[in-house]
Amino acid sequence: MTGAPGARRRGRPPRAESADTRDRILAAAREEFSERGYEKTSVRGVAKAAGVDPALVHHYFGTKEQVFEEAVAVAFAPALDAPEAVAAGPLDGVGERLARFIFGVWENPATRAPLLAIVRSAVTNDTAAAVFRRLVAGQLLRRIAVQLDLPDAELRAELAAAQLVGAAMMRYVIKLEPLASADLEQIVARLAPVVQHHLTAP
Amino acid sequence: MTGAPGARRRGRPPRAESADTRDRILAAAREEFSERGYEKTSVRGVAKAAGVDPALVHHYFGTKEQVFEEAVAVAFAPALDAPEAVAAGPLDGVGERLARFIFGVWENPATRAPLLAIVRSAVTNDTAAAVFRRLVAGQLLRRIAVQLDLPDAELRAELAAAQLVGAAMMRYVIKLEPLASADLEQIVARLAPVVQHHLTAP
Numbered sequence: 001m002t003g004a005p006g007a008r009r010r011g012r013p014p015r016a017e018s019a020d021t022r023d024r025i026l027a028a029a030r031e032e033f034s035e036r037g038y039e040k041t042s043v044r045g046v047a048k049a050a051g052v053d054p055a056l057v058h059h060y061f062g063t064k065e066q067v068f069e070e071a072v073a074v075a076f077a078p079a080l081d082a083p084e085a086v087a088a089g090p091l092d093g094v095g096e097r098l099a100r101f102i103f104g105v106w107e108n109p110a111t112r113a114p115l116l117a118i119v120r121s122a123v124t125n126d127t128a129a130a131v132f133r134r135l136v137a138g139q140l141l142r143r144i145a146v147q148l149d150l151p152d153a154e155l156r157a158e159l160a161a162a163q164l165v166g167a168a169m170m171r172y173v174i175k176l177e178p179l180a181s182a183d184l185e186q187i188v189a190r191l192a193p194v195v196q197h198h199l200t201a202p
Numbered sequence: 203m204t205g206a207p208g209a210r211r212r213g214r215p216p217r218a219e220s221a222d223t224r225d226r227i228l229a230a231a232r233e234e235f236s237e238r239g240y241e242k243t244s245v246r247g248v249a250k251a252a253g254v255d256p257a258l259v260h261h262y263f264g265t266k267e268q269v270f271e272e273a274v275a276v277a278f279a280p281a282l283d284a285p286e287a288v289a290a291g292p293l294d295g296v297g298e299r300l301a302r303f304i305f306g307v308w309e310n311p312a313t314r315a316p317l318l319a320i321v322r323s324a325v326t327n328d329t330a331a332a333v334f335r336r337l338v339a340g341q342l343l344r345r346i347a348v349q350l351d352l353p354d355a356e357l358r359a360e361l362a363a364a365q366l367v368g369a370a371m372m373r374y375v376i377k378l379e380p381l382a383s384a385d386l387e388q389i390v391a392r393l394a395p396v397v398q399h400h401l402t403a404p
Contacts, residue, residue, distance in 0.1 A: 037326065120326050122376060124239065129376050137378055158372055158381045159365075159392055166368020170360055174324060174331050176339055179360045190361055193403070194396045201395075 022060045025050045029061075029071040034114055038068060038121035038128040068121075069131045075114030076135055078105045083143035091148075095196025098144075099164065099188045106168045107184055116173065119165065136161070148199055160198040167191060224262045227252045231263075231273040236316055240270060240323035240330040270323075271333045277316030278337055280307050285345035293350075297398025300346075301366065301390045308370045309386055318375065321367065338363070350401055362400040369393060 028050035032041045043064050047054040061067040085101035086094050105111045122132035137154075141161060145153035167187065170176045179187070230252035234243045245266050249256040263269040287303035288296055307313045324334035339356075343363060347355035369389065372378045381389070 123325050123371065124322050133376055133378055136376075141378075152380075155380050155384060155388075155392070158378050159369060159396075162368035162372045162381075163361075163365045163396070164368075166364035166366075166371070167361060169325065169368070170364045174335055174338075176335055176343075176360050178354075178357050179364075182357060186357075190357070190400070194361075194365070194399055197396055197399065198392070 021050075021052060021056065025052060025057055025060055025067075026070060026074060029057075029067045030075055030114060033068060033071050033121065034075075034117035037117070038125045041068075043067065065127050065131065068128060069135075072118050072131055072135060075118055076139075078111045079115065080139055082140060083147070086144050086147055091200055092196075094199055095194070096188065096192035098160065098199075099191040099195050102164045103168070103184060103188060103191075106172060112172060119169065120173075144199075150200070156198050160195045163191060163194055163198070223252075223254060223258065227254060227259055227262055227269075228272060228276065231259075231269050232277060232316060235270060235273050235323065236277075236319035239319070240327045243270075245269065267329050267333065270330060271337075274320050274333055274337060277320055278341075280313045281317065282341055284342060285349070288346050288349055293402055294398075296401055297396070298390065298394035300362065300401075301393040301397050304366045305370070305386060305390060305393075308374060314374060321371065322375075346401075352402070358400050362397045365393065365396055365400070 025046065029041075029046045032046050032049055036045075041064070043057050044054050046067060047057045050057070057067060061070055079102065082098060082101055085097045089097060106115065118128075118132060121128035123129070141154060141157040145157045148156060150156065167179070171179045171182075171187070227248065231243075231248045234248050234251055238247075243266070245259050246256050248269060249259045252259070259269060263272055281304070284300060284303055287299045291299055308317065320330075320334060323330035325331070343356060343359040346362075347359045350358060352358065369381070373381045373384075373389070
């Protein structure tokens with residue numbers, strides 16, 4: 001990570017500085033997208049928040065859509081272990097494992113905030129929806145579907161995800177009662193058989 | 203839309219004109235909220251779209267939140283027959299009746315567009331979320347819950363709604379495949395047992 005010879009004023013920055021700057025831009029981008037959503041965030045705003053020139057944002061990431069995709073991938077990382085939760089035991093317990101895993105991610109404010117920001121952007125902006133679609137379909141649902149070995153495995157995974165994301169929206173965003181104040185164990189107990197049904201019922 | 207016997211500059215308009223103007227403002231408000239979402243819509247913008255003075259919008263509806271609530275109630279009207287769909291047959295067929303009814307509303311572009319606008323606003327703005335919550339909880343879910351006569355009836359209705367709204371978001375907004383192109387009958391067949399489970403399983 002170090003050892004690049006410094007002193008150049010133009011061209012690529014040395015490696016250590018490069019990784020550092022890239023991380024700083026990415027952190028600023030996550031913050032901006034979280035707070036403002038996709039539409040109101042600009043490359044210029046991200047650059048300003050990171051304390052760099054907008055050209056550097058383009059240099060490291062490309063377009064606003066590409067910055068968003070990288071920021072989303074980082075924010076989404078905790079949820080991307082869901083396929084491992086699916087694989088971590090027998091298929092007849094998959095409903096409970098998946099419901100517990102996903103609501104564990106939602107219940108933790110540190111992992112919830114960036115996920116909420118993604119869902120909000122995806123629901124209100126077509127470009128953000130496309131990024132969400134690629135990520136959720138490609139890196140999450142398809143990796144769950146291949147473990148099912150059933151017809152319509154992808155449709156099954158999507159409907160299970162729709163239940164889990166829908167319940168999270170109602171609880172954490174719309175704050176519908178009694179769901180918003182319900183005990184997490186009660187929610188997992190109610191969602192587990194339904195997720196199980198989607199994923200494995202004949 | 204013409205024929206108002208003008209001339210008066212102050213005071214209440216006569217009744218026919220009053221109903222007409224109110225409807226025109228409400229139609230403009232629905233349009234504005236649909237296109238721009240809650241945050242970007244202003245009373246001034248609604249007034250301009252309706253061709254009236256902003257004071258008239260305040261006169262008929264009050265605050266922006268109150269205009270939104272009325273516009274949402276109109277847009278939401280088709281979905282508010284869901285409790286009747288629940289009541290229209292024996293409880294052991296309620297899952298299919300409700301899934302079919304709700305997806306019928308979503309599948310029709312004329313009723314889908316205003317619903318989408320509401321959900322988008324509710325997910326991104328707290329005031330819009332509160333309006334959505336009052337309407338969905340008070341006029342929809344509670345009227346379904348009372349028919350169930352089971353413990354946790356409201357939580358059950360909320361989780362069933364979460365499944366149906368979540369699946370609609372994935373299909374019509376995020377456009378996840380294969381869900382986005384799936385046959386409506388296939389979706390109803392997959393959602394019916396799950397909604398049934400939420401509403402009536404012991």
